[in-house]
Amino acid sequence: MDVKEFFIPLDRHKLWWEKTFLSKLQPNRKINVYFSSNASGSHYFFISQLWFLSKLKNLGDIYYYIIINNQIFDDTKNILNKDENKSNKLSETIAILSYFGIDSNKIHCYYSSDCINKLFSTNSNMPFLFSKSLRLGSTKSLAMPKINSEYEYLESGQNYQLSYYIPKIMDLFISQSFHKFFPEDIDGSIDLFVSSWFGMPILSKIYSDFVEKGLVLDLKPLIISTKKLPFFGHNKKYYPVHIAPSIDMTIEDIYESILIYHVKENHMEQILKDILIPNLDHKYKLLDKNNKIVESTKFSDFKKLPYERKALSLAYSFFEFFKKINYKIENKKKNNYLLIDQKEDFEMLKGFFRSPLTFLILKECDGKTISEISKKLNKHQPNVSKIVSNLKSAGIIFSDKKGKLFVQLETIKIDLFKLLNS
Numbered sequence: 001m002d003v004k005e006f007f008i009p010l011d012r013h014k015l016w017w018e019k020t021f022l023s024k025l026q027p028n029r030k031i032n033v034y035f036s037s038n039a040s041g042s043h044y045f046f047i048s049q050l051w052f053l054s055k056l057k058n059l060g061d062i063y064y065y066i067i068i069n070n071q072i073f074d075d076t077k078n079i080l081n082k083d084e085n086k087s088n089k090l091s092e093t094i095a096i097l098s099y100f101g102i103d104s105n106k107i108h109c110y111y112s113s114d115c116i117n118k119l120f121s122t123n124s125n126m127p128f129l130f131s132k133s134l135r136l137g138s139t140k141s142l143a144m145p146k147i148n149s150e151y152e153y154l155e156s157g158q159n160y161q162l163s164y165y166i167p168k169i170m171d172l173f174i175s176q177s178f179h180k181f182f183p184e185d186i187d188g189s190i191d192l193f194v195s196s197w198f199g200m201p202i203l204s205k206i207y208s209d210f211v212e213k214g215l216v217l218d219l220k221p222l223i224i225s226t227k228k229l230p231f232f233g234h235n236k237k238y239y240p241v242h243i244a245p246s247i248d249m250t251i252e253d254i255y256e257s258i259l260i261y262h263v264k265e266n267h268m269e270q271i272l273k274d275i276l277i278p279n280l281d282h283k284y285k286l287l288d289k290n291n292k293i294v295e296s297t298k299f300s301d302f303k304k305l306p307y308e309r310k311a312l313s314l315a316y317s318f319f320e321f322f323k324k325i326n327y328k329i330e331n332k333k334k335n336n337y338l339l340i341d342q343k344e345d346f347e348m349l350k351g352f353f354r355s356p357l358t359f360l361i362l363k364e365c366d367g368k369t370i371s372e373i374s375k376k377l378n379k380h381q382p383n384v385s386k387i388v389s390n391l392k393s394a395g396i397i398f399s400d401k402k403g404k405l406f407v408q409l410e411t412i413k414i415d416l417f418k419l420l421n422s
Contacts (some may be wrong), residue, residue, distance in 0.1 A: 029060030
């Protein structure tokens with residue numbers, strides 16, 4: 001599929017997008033991509049965003065820098081809390097994106113809290129610029145377009161909450177200075193800033209003001225959004241808990257979530273056609289007139305179904321999709337051994353251990369931080385950080401909340417038969 005089908009540029013960046021990125025496909029052209037989403041998690045909306053991101057690989061040699069939201073802005077109490085339920089979201093995100101064909105060595109994930117700490121500690125002017133940017137905001141910036149509320153199953157005529165608005169402002173600043181915050185992880189600066197379509201109206205309204213006032217530069221990155229996709233299951237006025245279809249749900253749970261939100265038929269059709277069918281080998285589950293689940297390849301069969309049969313067919317197809325992805329995630333979570341059965345994983349592993357420094361670092365991953373390891377080995381911290389980042393992406397080591405590093409694997413296994421036939 002054409003990359004154009006998956007992304008929409010900011011209006012002022014449309015010409016830049018078409019003439020710079022889409023005019024010539026260059027396999028060796030290195031492109032650094034920044035993506036941040038408030039709705040991170042193992043539900044279909046976030047997974048779909050990652051699938052869209054994987055399509056960027058057609059533009060060149062893509063490196064991904066994914067920001068995982070681990071903070072909750074409480075609008076009623078005006079406080080910021082850490083979301084303790086997101087402890088495994090980094091490895092999950094890497095596993096899902098690699099499932100869609102992206103080399104895990106080219107995926108870097110960060111918690112939003114770490115990025116915000118860098119934002120306010122690296123540049124002494126940043127608190128001032130940030131407060132100034134908030135003053136530029138207006139009720140017009142916060143007004144939610146009708147189409148957004150319809151696709152998000154929210155009441156029409158309301159504003160974006162500050163819990164969504166403020167992170168988007170932070171993203172503008174973080175994406176422009178990312179190479180200063182994490183120099184050990186990135187070569188160059190961010191080229192593309194990808195937003196979900198839901199955040200694009202906010203970015204469009206505030207970006208021009210920020211450029212005009214000199215708060216951000218209209219140079220890099222180019223801003224694009226993913227295509228429009230319905231996202232139901234997160235409005236507490238419908239249901240007290242988050243019930244967007246996700247990996248840990250049963251078929252019955254997914255079906256119930258569709259019915260509770262009374263998901264529109266055209267939205268069910270869009271999800272099946274744009275997300276599920278392409279990821280299910282162009283087959284999907286269909287509840288036929290005899291109430292039997294069968295496989296179908298004709299989208300027209302789905303469109304003819306009555307509402308409840310359509311909802312149940314969608315639930316079965318969701319479940320199949322999640323089952324395939326969950327297999328990849330569970331393989332990543334195994335902490336006793338790493339299975340190598342693909343050529344690209346084997347080459348990645350060889351690259352890791354080509355450097356003697358890798359072995360020295362692994363020996364020190366017994367509760368030390370990157371800084372402590374650098375001092376112990378008398379090595380430059382950026383060099384140590386790069387190796388640590390690669391080892392973490394591969395699931396060989398992990399860090400706790402205090403940044404202490406530990407070896408996660410006891411054994412690395414090589415499936416020679418699969419490797420030779422991959």
